[in-house]
Amino acid sequence: MIDESNPAGRLHRILSEVATKNGDGICVRDVWAPVFGCSPKDEASVLRGLVEVYGLCEEVKNLIKLNPDLNHDLYLASFPKIEKAILPVNLGQQWKALRSNLDGEVLARLQFCAEALQGFYSEEAISEEDVSQIHEMVSALSDAITDSSISPELKLALLEELDRIQKAIVLIKIKGAKGLKEALQSLVGSVVANHQSLKQLETDEPDILERLGGLLDKLDAFTARALKLKRMLTGPVSYVLDKITGPDGEEEPVEDD
Known part of the structure; x- marks a missing residue:
């Protein structure tokens, strides 16, 4: 085998x-x-x-x-x-x-x-159940964003990141979990860049913010386990901005792998 x-x-x-x-x-x-x-x-x-x-x-x-x-x-x-x-x-x-x-x-x-x-490089076996769950989370979040009233600019930015994740899932047989790790890093960057707009969702669209936080947490746990790395984000991500940006909207450093 x-x-x-x-x-x-x-x-x-x-x-x-x-x-x-x-x-x-x-x-x-x-x-x-x-x-x-x-x-x-x-x-x-x-x-x-x-x-x-x-x-x-x-x-x-x-x-x-x-x-x-x-x-x-x-x-x-x-x-x-x-x-x-x-x-x-x-x-x-x-x-x-x-x-x-x-x-x-x-x-x-x-x-x-x-x-x-095998002697010096290996990844953990990828769980099909985890991949299926990530796919479902992305699809549900994409539908919620599409049907929401958030600004066109933020909607486009988030949907582009979700499309990147879906493409990484399709290519997982080629790139393994690395493609999803790259998609996670891109999503984190987009969240940081749009943190002011995302803060408004706490009032206007809390469900989207919660789903986004859950997806980040799931991707972080999955890729860290598969690639045998430290998690990018520390602790559970209940609300995205609480974990990636400070209370003043200033960016906090993200841990290196």
């Missing part, structure tokens, strides 16, 4: 999945769209997903190079072929020609990378 709690394990699972698709007449977009949970016609999403997979390749290579005890040339010998498979000339290209790059030797070497990373 390959450990999928590190980037090499996740990359192995993704490439093993697409390597099984070998029918004639299948083009690149048809192979990758299901991996990213989008329609083959949505070429922008397919391209974004391929960029993320390429980024995962780079992360694996960098982690291998960080360990001086590993034979870097040996472990990374197959990555040129992997990159050929995930960087097509165009999405309408026939997959059969690219699939040949993902042979048994390539996948075996990648499995060795996953095993090598």
Whole structure:
């Protein structure tokens, strides 16, 4: 069983999945769209997903190079072929020609990378229940914000952050919890930047503020556990501004990871 709690394990699972698709007449977009949970016609999403997979390749290579005890040339010998498979000339290209790059030797070497990373890098297994709960919290908050009477500027800012979280959930099989960690950091920054407008919600839309605080707390706990880091926000976040900004509206420092 390959450990999928590190980037090499996740990359192995993704490439093993697409390597099984070998029918004639299948083009690149048809192979990758299901991996990213989008329609083959949505070429922008397919391209974004391929960029993320390429980024995962780079992360694996960098982690291998960080360990001086590993034979870097040996472990990374197959990555040129992997990159050929995930960087097509165009999405309408026939997959059969690219699939040949993902042979048994390539996948075996990648499995060795996953095993090598176990010794010095790992993440906690991601709970599907937690991911589902975060998705539901984001959807409920998005609906509440959309139906609210808050200012268009604040509404747009918050909805953009929630969309970022939803995209991170879709890409969790590629980036693991790191994507949600990045989305959390962006959300915290938006909350700090809009703290004056958010203070008004204590009176006008307390439900939105409470939901936002609950989402921040959930994301913080989830990503800290998955990535084995300290929590970004200390204590439960009952009301967002009480935890991120001071009583005068001045920003308090956020703990580093």
